Amino acid sequence: MKKFHAVLAAVLLTAALAAAGQQPAEKLKVFISVDMEGVSGLIHWDETGQGGPDYPLFRKLMTAEANAAIAGALEAGATEIVVRDAHDSARNILPDLLRPEARLIREWNGPLSMMEGVDRTFDAVVLVGYHARAGTPDAVLKHTMSLSLYDVILNGVRLPEAGWNAAIAGYFDVPVVFLSGDTAICKQVREIVGNVETVAVKEGLGKAASMVHPAKAQEMIQKGVAAALRNLKAFKPYKPIPPYKLEIVFTDENLAQRASWVPGASRTGERSVAFASSDLMDIIKYFRLARL
Numbered sequence: 257m258k259k260f261h262a263v264l265a266a267v268l269l270t271a272a273l274a275a276a277g278q279q280p281a282e283k284l285k286v287f288i289s290v291d292m293e294g295v296s297g298l299i300h301w302d303e304t305g306q307g308g309p310d311y312p313l314f315r316k317l318m319t320a321e322a323n324a325a326i327a328g329a330l331e332a333g334a335t336e337i338v339v340r341d342a343h344d345s346a347r348n349i350l351p352d353l354l355r356p357e358a359r360l361i362r363e364w365n366g367p368l369s370m371m372e373g374v375d376r377t378f379d380a381v382v383l384v385g386y387h388a389r390a391g392t393p394d395a396v397l398k399h400t401m402s403l404s405l406y407d408v409i410l411n412g413v414r415l416p417e418a419g420w421n422a423a424i425a426g427y428f429d430v431p432v433v434f435l436s437g438d439t440a441i442c443k444q445v446r447e448i449v450g451n452v453e454t455v456a457v458k459e460g461l462g463k464a465a466s467m468v469h470p471a472k473a474q475e476m477i478q479k480g481v482a483a484a485l486r487n488l489k490a491f492k493p494y495k496p497i498p499p500y501k502l503e504i505v506f507t508d509e510n511l512a513q514r515a516s517w518v519p520g521a522s523r524t525g526e527r528s529v530a531f532a533s534s535d536l537m538d539i540i541k542y543f544r545l546a547r548l
C-alpha cells in the first residue's frame with residue numbers, strides 16, 4: 257500500500273511538472289560558447305577588439321547576452337553551466353558582470369578552441385553571438401575562424417564556426433540546441449546541423465545590418481534558450497559519418513604550404529590542403545595546428 261502511494265505520488269509529481277512545462281529535477285549541464293560578431297548592435301571590426309574606442313561597450317553587451325543565455329538555462333532547470341569566452345583573445349566577457357551561477361573559461365588552450373571545456377558530461381550546447389562563414393552575402397563580419405581561411409569543408413560540407421563547433425560537440429554526443437547571431441548564421445546552422453532553436457538579433461544588409469535593440473535581443477535569447485532546453489529530446493548531436501575528410505582553403509598559398517607539412521596532410525591546390533582520418537579528434541587537432 258505504502259509503495260503504491262509512493263509510486264502514485266511520483267507519477268502525479270512528474271505529471272504536474274510536465275503540465276508546468278518543467279523537467280523533473282535532474283542533472284542538466286549546459287555549455288555556452290560565446291562569440292562576439294553576432295551580438296546585437298555590433299557591426300564593425302573596431303568594435304570587437306582591444307584598442308577600439310567602442311570595445312568596452314560591446315564587451316558589456318556580449319556579457320549581457322551570455323547572461324541572458326544563463327538566465328534561460330536556469331529557467332529550464334540547469335544544474336551546472338559553463339561559459340566559454342570564444343572570441344579573439346578569449347578575454348572579452350567581463351567576469352564581474354557575468355552571472356555567478358556559471359563558471360567562465362578564458363584564454364586559448366587546446367584543440368577544442370571555441371569549445372574548450374566541453375565533454376561527455378554535458379547535456380546541451382548553446383551558441384551565442386555567432387556569425388556566418390566566410391563569403392556569405394548579407395552577413396555581419398562573416399569569416400571562418402580567422403581572416404586567413406576562406407573555406408573549411410568537412411566530409412564535403414562547407415562549415416561556419418557553428419558547424420565546426422557542432423561537430424566537436426557531436427564527438428562528445430552533445431547536441432547544439434540553440435544559436436543566436438545574425439539571420440545568415442541562423443539559416444546556415446539549421447541547414448547543416450538540422451533542428452536548432454535560433455534567434456536572429458540582426459539582419460545583414462550587405463555590409464550594414466538592421467538590428468533589434470540589445471535589451472530585446474537579450475529577452476529573445478533568454479526565452480529561446482529556455483524553450484530549447486525544455487525540449488531537449490528534439491535535438492540530435494551533429495555527427496558526420498566516418499571516415500572523415502577535412503579540406504581547408506586558405507586566402508594565402510604560403511599558409512597552405514605550411515599546413516601541408518604535417519604527416520598525412522596533402523596539398524590539393526594552390527591555396528588548399530586535405531587531411532583524412534577515421535578519428536574525428538585527429539581532424540580536430542590537425543585543424544587547430546593548420547590554422548595557426
Ligand SMILES: [Zn+2]
Pocket residue numbers: 291292293342343344
Ligand atoms: Zn569572434
